[in-house]
Amino acid sequence: MSGFEDADTEETVTCLQMTVYHPGYQRSGIFQSIRFFNREKLSSSEVVKFGRNSNTCHYTFQDKQVSRVQFSLQLFKKFGSSVLSFEIKNMSKRTNLIVDNKELGYLNKMDLPYKCMVRFGDYQFLIEKEDGESLEFFEIQFTLSTTPLLQENNWLPEPIPECGGYSSSSTQNNSPIEMGENEW
Amino acid sequence: MSILTYHFRNHSHKSPSSDPPQPRPTPSRELTATGSEPDVPLEVRLLSMEKPLTVLRVSLHHPTPGLATFANVPQRLQHDTSPLLVGRGPDAHLRLELPHLSRRHLSLEPYLEKGGTLLTFNLKALSRKSCVWVNGLTLRFLEQVPLSTISRVAFSGIQMVVHIEGGTSLEAFVCCFHLSPSPLIDRPQAEETDEWEGVPQERPPPAPGQQAPGHLGFLHGPGPSQPSPGRATETQLQREPPDSALRQPLWSPRASLD
Numbered sequence: 001m002s003g004f005e006d007a008d009t010e011e012t013v014t015c016l017q018m019t020v021y022h023p024g025y026q027r028s029g030i031f032q033s034i035r036f037f038n039r040e041k042l043s044s045s046e047v048v049k050f051g052r053n054s055n056t057c058h059y060t061f062q063d064k065q066v067s068r069v070q071f072s073l074q075l076f077k078k079f080g081s082s083v084l085s086f087e088i089k090n091m092s093k094r095t096n097l098i099v100d101n102k103e104l105g106y107l108n109k110m111d112l113p114y115k116c117m118v119r120f121g122d123y124q125f126l127i128e129k130e131d132g133e134s135l136e137f138f139e140i141q142f143t144l145s146t147t148p149l150l151q152e153n154n155w156l157p158e159p160i161p162e163c164g165g166y167s168s169s170s171t172q173n174n175s176p177i178e179m180g181e182n183e184w
Numbered sequence: 185m186s187i188l189t190y191h192f193r194n195h196s197h198k199s200p201s202s203d204p205p206q207p208r209p210t211p212s213r214e215l216t217a218t219g220s221e222p223d224v225p226l227e228v229r230l231l232s233m234e235k236p237l238t239v240l241r242v243s244l245h246h247p248t249p250g251l252a253t254f255a256n257v258p259q260r261l262q263h264d265t266s267p268l269l270v271g272r273g274p275d276a277h278l279r280l281e282l283p284h285l286s287r288r289h290l291s292l293e294p295y296l297e298k299g300g301t302l303l304t305f306n307l308k309a310l311s312r313k314s315c316v317w318v319n320g321l322t323l324r325f326l327e328q329v330p331l332s333t334i335s336r337v338a339f340s341g342i343q344m345v346v347h348i349e350g351g352t353s354l355e356a357f358v359c360c361f362h363l364s365p366s367p368l369i370d371r372p373q374a375e376e377t378d379e380w381e382g383v384p385q386e387r388p389p390p391a392p393g394q395q396a397p398g399h400l401g402f403l404h405g406p407g408p409s410q411p412s413p414g415r416a417t418e419t420q421l422q423r424e425p426p427d428s429a430l431r432q433p434l435w436s437p438r439a440s441l442d
Binding site for chain 1: 298310326327
């Protein structure tokens with residue numbers, strides 16, 4: 001009997017693709033703790049924290065301007081849905097978290113869209129969810145971008161005349177993203 | 185991170201009329217308590233950075249007397265803003281000794297609504313094997329619901345009523361536990377699943393003068409629970425659905441939760 005033929009059917013796993021950019025990524029080693037292109041498997045009940053403190057965070061950034069715990073992600077299941085959704089929560093008292101055009105203060109949280117831009121300070125994260133069947137596990141994969149993600153504007157829904165430079169090709173949201181308002 | 189102050193000494197159903205022992209103030213927190221007379225409400229407010237902490241007054245009941253289910257339940261538990269885990273496992277912040285309870289059965293997660301100043305709490309089901317019933321909703325693994333000011337929760341035979349008293353501190357919150365010898369959630373006489381069709385998911389308005397079986401006696405002693413200013417006393421209880429209804433709810437999911 002072949003082991004392959006008798007093995008349990010594998011379930012696909014929800015994966016969060018996180019492409020990250022920071023203008024100082026080469027000089028300061030801020031991403032030295034991140035294993036890029038590695039799909040890390042995590043329990044679906046895990047609260048995944050991102051920040052500077054390696055004792056409490058799954059993913060750490062070697063940057064004193066990052067809060068000890070900057071933000072967190074966790075899975076949940078919506079009523080009547082068979083797929084898993086993500087929630088993002090700002091854990092920083094000092095810095096607001098911007099998700100697309102929505103600003104989250106300390107302990108504010110929101111559902112993570114399928115594809116979105118998350119920003120705090122000089123950090124930019126393009127986050128995309130790939131649905132999977134498994135309710136037990138999910139994966140996170142980091143990719144490093146050497147160019148600013150905000151210039152990749154083909155996913156924003158409509159032009160923003162005041163700031164310029166955006167084109168519409170997505171229905172993710174239809175509100176302008178204001179730049180330069182926050183202290184970076 | 186949780187800070188346990190002290191545990192209940194008597195693990196059997198604690199009489200709500202006995203005065204709890206006075207807690208020793210923790211070094212970094214000022215504990216304010218007013219009145220030592222049994223009939224004077226004992227105000228338990230922990231001050232942090234001169235802002236009052238949110239208090240969750242949690243009443244617990246298990247129908248089988250003499251079990252050590254609540255042996256590890258402290259009288260007060262202060263916790264930071266990370267999710268508070270409830271379950272059988274060693275990493276649970278509120279450990280309940282029940283064999284068929286999951287190691288991580290549910291969590292209470294504080295957060296802030298956009299524009300809000302008081303902590304809101306999300307209850308999330310973490311058990312893969314059993315459901316959690318919350319205010320008429322049945323939660324399966326990873327489903328979650330925000331708690332209302334008074335919430336009725338049932339899981340694995342345990343009944344839990346949570347009363348949130350908001351405080352402005354965003355550093356931590358405190359749970360005050362009370363063990364109820366009598367049921368907290370009324371049970372239906374007949375297990376008819378079709379009784380749950382059309383049952384409103386929001387709690388019904390309280391009937392004036394109606395006393396719930398198993399009153400919510402908090403640390404200040406017996407008697408009807410004292411309503412918070414501006415809020416009516418919650419006296420009508422929702423019925424816990426039969427086990428079959430827990431597995432197959434007949435009502436539609438709450439659209440407002442999306």
